Amino acid sequence: MGVAYKAVQWNRQKFVYDIILLSTVVFYLFCFEGISLQFSSDLDLKGIWIRAFGSAAFILLHVILSIGPLSRLSAKFLPLLYNRRHMGVTMFILALLHARDALAWYHDFGNLEPIVSLFVSNTHYADFVRFPFEALGGVALVILFLMAATSHDFWLTNLTAPVWKALHMGVYLAYGLLVGHVVLGALETNTHPFLTLAVGVGFVWIVGIHLMTSLREAQKDGAPLFGKPAKAQVDADGFVHVGSVQDIPENRAKIAVIAGERVAIFKYDGQISAISNVCQHQNGPLGEGKVVDGCITCPWHGYQYLPDSGISPPPFTEKIPTFNVKLQGDQILVSAKPNLPGTPVVPAVIGQV
């Protein structure tokens, strides 16, 4: 595709994105410190920074976790997704600074190694209210580290997208652990109702938009929430009806689920082509993309594929599976069996029988 290795390079969008991200974070940290000092000039600053880093990381994690579902609900949020990995890495660095300071401040200068002290000082692992909340933060930090360490596209290519994606879903485990870390730690000490309310609202929001998004996706796929999806009618030649030409706007696609897999069916230049919905880059939904300059363009980071072969235009070499298509009147039929990635397919020409 046109930008395979441009994608990891700098461009104006990423530059603006990072400036906003980093200045917000730095501003947050110094405001947190400044506001604290307004109340008392005799504060232990280390303690302030532990809380500033921790809260900044936790808030940023909520933003990160919201971007995915929000941009599925509306394409308007896609620019936030574009450079989300920098947000993830920024969040990890904040969490690391928080953990480093907490470890030094609460566990150093004693009669044990700080890292040992972290896990053995409070031993009430079987007790809910007295649970050593620090351990939850520690495990979450390890997960975030693995994600940040494998974040480069190099790993994405070498681990393969599904493995990498599975690793990435660890962020939800990390989020759960961190909610525990905050509820059983900071919220037990700081009992102001607003804090409890804020953490609760954050949790309900994150779970809520994820549920809402998956409900909507299931609806769009025509799959019932429970039980097996209805089997598509496959004709004698192994083709499936996916709807009418009129359903699809020009240069856009319709996503259909065929044999359990999402297929993107594009209409462009009076033709119809079908390719896998899954972008080679980071599994972006190609069917929500657009044909630009004759190439199917991914809505997430702009990887491109030729509609009639699923191959990125030279000099790039990404390949995704294609599907044979034919028309009966204005009805589109797509083969239930994908072709090997990069197999050329003759597009169905609209109006021709």
Place this chain on the structure above:
Amino acid sequence: MSSLDPQDEFFIGYLGVPPRLKRFLLGFIPILVLSVLAFAFILPPLHFDHFNLGKRTKVPEFEGLLVGEPSPHLLVPRTGEVGTASDFSLYLLSGTGKTSPKPKVLEHVNQWVKLKGTPFHRNHLTVIATKSAEPMEPPTPESAQPAESSSLGEFSLTGEIVDGKCYPGVMKPGRTKTHRSCAIRCLSGGVPPVFVVHNQVGDKLYFLLSDLDGKAVNDKVLDLVADPVQITGEVIQYADAFVLKADPATYKLL
């Protein structure tokens, strides 16, 4: 064939932001940024004990009688008119880390010393992070006596066991759940434990803890710090402080 929709905007990161999308982002991103920043203003004042009165003070040197039990402390004669109050102020002693004073300091127990360190105090509780101590002559022969102590009777008190170093000001907050591990580290290192009790009118009372033999209880209370605890025992007025004498096995977690 449907006609091209010029309004069909599509964002491609490396190509720039189309106009309608740009308008949306110019509204949305400032709102997002401001909502995040709002927390920097809202959160600090809501933190518990973040702004307590614990303070580091600048006095670098003290003269007094070094006492080892129940926990290391220094008895410093009060100057000026003391009236009916005690002739001595009691200052707890810790080391510079999460430790008791160094052996080189403690070898002067029961002697008068010039003691160097950093004092921290909260209300009338003071701890000195001790750096060093040099023996000295007692100021007068009669002041060589340790402070008198008198029993005030048996009481049942509810409060929290804290470490006598962080609570007076080294950390904020120096108590409750977030501080539990640190307090455990401190007590196991030899920092004197202190029992903090709030009375009915909201004053804070501080008690040194002693077992029935007058010894320190540090290693026996590690499991009880940072939680509400009830202790029943004899309260002893000692210098300007109180000692609560009870068998640590009878401390009750509430």
